[in-house]
Amino acid sequence: MITNKDIIILGIESSCDDTSAAITKNGAILVNITANQTIHESYGGVVPELASRAHQKNILPVVHEALKQANISKTDISAIAFTRGPGLLGSLLVGTSFAKGLALSLNRPIIEVNHMIGHILAHFIKKPNEEPNQPKFPFLCLTVSGGHTQIVKVKDHLDMEIIGETIDDAAGEAFDKSAKIMGLPYPGGPLIDKYAKLGDPSKYTFTFPSVQGFNYSFSGLKTQFLYFIQREVKANPNFISENLNDICASWQSHLIKFLLSKFKKAALKHGISELAIAGGVSANSELRNELEALGKKQGWNVYVPAFEYCTDNAGMIAMTGHFKYLNEEFSELNIVPTARLPI
Ligand code: KG4
Ligand code: ZN
16 A cells, blocks of 8 residues: 555666666655566677667656556556666657656656666665665765766765775776676676686686775786786687687686775775675675675674665666655756766
8 A cells, every 4th residue: 555655766777878767755665577688698798789779669668667567557656756867868858858757747856876876875775674785874885887986985875985996997897897808798708607606716816906095906817817818819719619618717806805905095095995896797606605705804794785775777867866856956857867976
């Protein structure tokens, strides 16, 4: 039963290649439906024009399915939260326009959500009647996705500050581009993770870039990996197929060491012992395991999101929308999406 005291948020996510709709009721998730786009696999990356067309096709069925599964009628919705950015402009336009159109027809407010804040607030998604173990403020969040790598000091749900970030490529890009170099399809991150489980992480060694402060850099690492593969394939044309598991294990272990070494330094420097990870790469099993190990060793509390809420999803957008609704942070109907949007 829905009463007019209930806060029902419909969240819409369309920033990259996943079309997703989710519904929260009084801050608890009822449903999270995502349509993935497989069309990009053979292109080695997301093709923006194909992504926005696929969003147009998927958005209505995804929203319908979310309402149906949650047993919510459109008129029960209190507000519509949507991803305004950062992301691919054509993709963002689909979600933003849909949110505006629906809000106009229902006479409900819209709430813009920053995708990166959404990833972090995925840690606050809970099921009805669940009392989950959530990070306490202030906490540090390492947000690692296909487009971003940031260390964020989270002071409150809607009060955060970036204390370090990549100066070039993102961690997810490093995974995906190395996978592409090995001839693996997009997105390669989950595949590297899969093969790495069967390989020897100490078989091949790589060097770390030197980057100031709590910042990261992945572009030199990517080149290092490319030259390594080119050199080895020259000596043995079957090098990749004969050693795939060991290459993935060694390379993944290197990337995870790099990510966590800076994160640990940031936690020590800021005196923060609540540590979380978020974004697509936080689904990586080694990153999750190594963060747990670091937490145990240092006596820190560490938090990893449920798998469903690591990669792009509307649950995190609805959740952020809920917090903004409580703050009465609504957007005007003439708001436009934007490819770049700082936290
Ligand atoms: O957050 P996300 O879904 O989209 C962006 O906002 O970019 O992140 C997608 C990224 C891709 O680069 C993908 O390869 C990576 O997350 N990813 C992984 C794993 N699962 C997804 N990387 C490493 N290991 C994984 N298990
Ligand atoms: Zn994302």
